[in-house]
Amino acid sequence: MATSYVKLRMIFKRDRGRCHICKNPIKFEHYGERGKTPTGKYRKTAWEIDHSRAKVRGGTDSLANLHAAHPRCNRTKNDAGKTVAKKRLIKKGIKVYKRGFGEGTTWKHCRKCGHDKRVHGNTKRCPHCRSRLLKRPKFHTNRKKR
Numbered sequence: 001m002a003t004s005y006v007k008l009r010m011i012f013k014r015d016r017g018r019c020h021i022c023k024n025p026i027k028f029e030h031y032g033e034r035g036k037t038p039t040g041k042y043r044k045t046a047w048e049i050d051h052s053r054a055k056v057r058g059g060t061d062s063l064a065n066l067h068a069a070h071p072r073c074n075r076t077k078n079d080a081g082k083t084v085a086k087k088r089l090i091k092k093g094i095k096v097y098k099r100g101f102g103e104g105t106t107w108k109h110c111r112k113c114g115h116d117k118r119v120h121g122n123t124k125r126c127p128h129c130r131s132r133l134l135k136r137p138k139f140h141t142n143r144k145k146r
Contacts, residue, residue, distance in 0.1 A: 003049060003066075011049065011066055019047065020067035021077060021085050023097035034071055046071055054079040 012028050019026055026047040033046040050069035053059035056079050069077070072094070077085035089096050110126035124132060 007063065007066075008049075010063065011068055015068040018068070019070045019073050020050065020052070021069050021073040021082055021096075022089055022094065024070070024095065026068055026070065044070075048074060050074045050077065052082070 008031060009028070012026075012031075017025055017028070025045060027045040030043060030046045032048060033043060047068045048071055050067050050073075051059045051061075052065050052067050055061075059065050073085060073089060076088045076092070086096050110129065110131055112131040113126060113129045126132075
């Protein structure tokens with residue numbers, strides 16, 4: 001599949017420079033490398049385009065279906081789902097992050113000290129003043145009230 005430079009950049013930025021299966025970092029310059037260096041060692045930052053929903057199973061070439069993935073992760077996934085691929089990688093002894101970077105987190109705000117914090121799920125107290133955190137309003141600014 002031929003992909004333009006602009007499309008590659010968009011996919012790389014959207015996935016925040018991480019493999020969408022194992023969440024380990026990748027480098028934009030190493031796109032299309034098969035994962036091995038000239039010395040035969042595995043390059044951990046190589047990546048390629050992965051169809052989140054396989055074309056065999058009705059997936060398309062739309063931007064929403066394309067993601068960055070390590071060659072090893074992509075081959076392990078095959079045409080199965082992402083969760084199956086993670087289990088297979090764990091069996092092979094490859095480090096897989098359970099939660100993505102930014103997934104399952106929300107911004108919360110402390111009224112007392114004005115501290116903003118990105119927190120996972122059930123964090124309820126401000127780390128600075130220990131008062132209750134509130135969900136941050138949609139159009140929040142960092143300006144203090146006078």
